[in-house]
Amino acid sequence: MVQREGRAERRVATLSDVAQRAGVSLATASKALNGRSEVAPATRQRVIAAAEEISFTPNQLARSLVENRTRTVGLLTSDLEGRFVLPILIGAEDAFGAGRVDVFLCDARGDAVRERHHLNALLERRVDGIIVVGRQTDPRPSLGHELPVPVVYVYAPSDDPSDLSLTPDNRAGGRLSVEHLIACGRSRIAYISGDRSYVAARDRVEGALGALDDAGLELVGEVMYSEWSEHWGRDAAAMLLTKHPEIDGIVCGSDQIARGAIDTLRDLRRAVPDDVVVIGFDNWEILATNSRPALTTIDANMQELGRTAAQRIFEAIDGEVTEQGIHYQPVRLVIRGSTIERR
Amino acid sequence: MVQREGRAERRVATLSDVAQRAGVSLATASKALNGRSEVAPATRQRVIAAAEEISFTPNQLARSLVENRTRTVGLLTSDLEGRFVLPILIGAEDAFGAGRVDVFLCDARGDAVRERHHLNALLERRVDGIIVVGRQTDPRPSLGHELPVPVVYVYAPSDDPSDLSLTPDNRAGGRLSVEHLIACGRSRIAYISGDRSYVAARDRVEGALGALDDAGLELVGEVMYSEWSEHWGRDAAAMLLTKHPEIDGIVCGSDQIARGAIDTLRDLRRAVPDDVVVIGFDNWEILATNSRPALTTIDANMQELGRTAAQRIFEAIDGEVTEQGIHYQPVRLVIRGSTIERR
């Protein structure tokens, strides 16, 4: 920073500088540095040395301009908290290869105007593809098909079936939860869900009820819907245990709810997992690992989602036929102390 | 995506296309679209219309190449969780103006090699500036002064005093905590800190002890150091109350610790805030708002930090004299139910 005073920037080295210094032509310098084969080893060495001496940093802008690709993708999100977007970003970076591809992260903050703005900015910067990340699994408006770059929707699927969307398989998650509780020897299972207006809430419930049905079991009481909060988890668990003291397992729609439920069980002196087992959803580490006992939960594999999204973007860039529709990605059971006694 | 099959991309409109369609020269089209004054109003209208008709999207790459600035900044982080980096990103976007400037987010994952990689990628993409975000307030290695762009370090300051660093004023935060407890009428105050190896832990303690001293009070017991976890908060609180049942206020080094402490107080049937008040640090919403009662805490104003960082980057770009050293930014007390009875 120090040397930038008064706009008197020292001009940054250019490929011509390298060529001149190595005593070759611009084209040769380019080939040498880009590892093209049509260059004599000795020449290449000279060029590389020259480049290093003046710490040449290739200008990707110029390169992108002529190659007509930027090795850059846009991540357009409305997930303020970053609970989903960050694992997805990491997965995408992984798939792209760190440093080879960079990611523009734009937060639309749930505002359609701002989203339009950012989308435009991304297009002006000629990103090679766009990953759209929502914060719920409810369908979101498509960006449309007029875009000159491939788009993949992650977590929140597009409402247009001809777009490609990747979203966690909440039904399978719900099913997995119940199957795990049954495997733990439970049969009097209740369900505390979140906000019924969320597709995620309903899907998870659906999966759970299906698994119960398959096992010839019935849910204890009704599915309890309200909000995605610890408070609701506490209140719901209290109501539940008053009305159905016989329950031995609680499936929760989220980790927050599960934490609340565990809290209440503790207050009521019901042992977890001996007396009642509890399972959450999301594997939100900060919540799941700090509860007493730690929370068994379902992980949506967001990082994997990001990786897959990146691959799909790549395929589309490379001109492969692009897939369509909503793809439900596998989720994963993470077992902790709330369903199995640790030793 | 649909129309991209087989690499047969419909060529995206260029400025020449616009010019041709409007029946003017390329130069005139450029001037018209960029709001330069040397253009007849009627001509400008025609050009703008033409641009819209073919949905012209200016190529920022080309523009950046000639203007020698990209309106892009890099955000280089090692904060996996995004607890700090996201508010900072939002603040920066705010200051830059959404869409005008875009942000490359790179996650080095605490790995120096990967950081070097990403740094290089950012420089090749000719970002106008770089914001480096660490995940602790301990000093981190400087990126050096050889960089052709301004750099601002946020949260984790640079170990080089001639760099510009912005970090929250943890001392002031510690002081604020104690002053608030005293204002709540407490005088038998204990301190549960986190990991002593963190500068943040020590700074917060220092501020707290200073405030106690100024008030003529003494800490009850010793400052308790261990780890930044809810478990430690629970354990420490239990020890504390056994040894010093008279305490009426607990200052915690983080919200996690505070939640643990509140948990224990609840188990021990000590009322919060009536009997004992508790204050945390970080204002980590998910933790602070879901505890019973909700947590009074210190907010480090990360968003504000991001905004300031962006401004400093701007100033440096515009050639203003760049500041140096570590700047401690004000923090903010957020009062909730753990120190004051809600009605």
Add this chain to the structure above:
DNA sequence: CTGTTAGCGCATTCAC
């Protein structure tokens, strides 16, 4: 193997 030439899309002189 190496060098010359021609753009990539745009902003900017400087004539007209």
Add this chain to the structure above:
DNA sequence: GTGAATGCGCTAACAG
């Protein structure tokens, strides 16, 4: 007011 020409830094034909 407008347009022809120049160049930003680089890659990709081509010709030697």
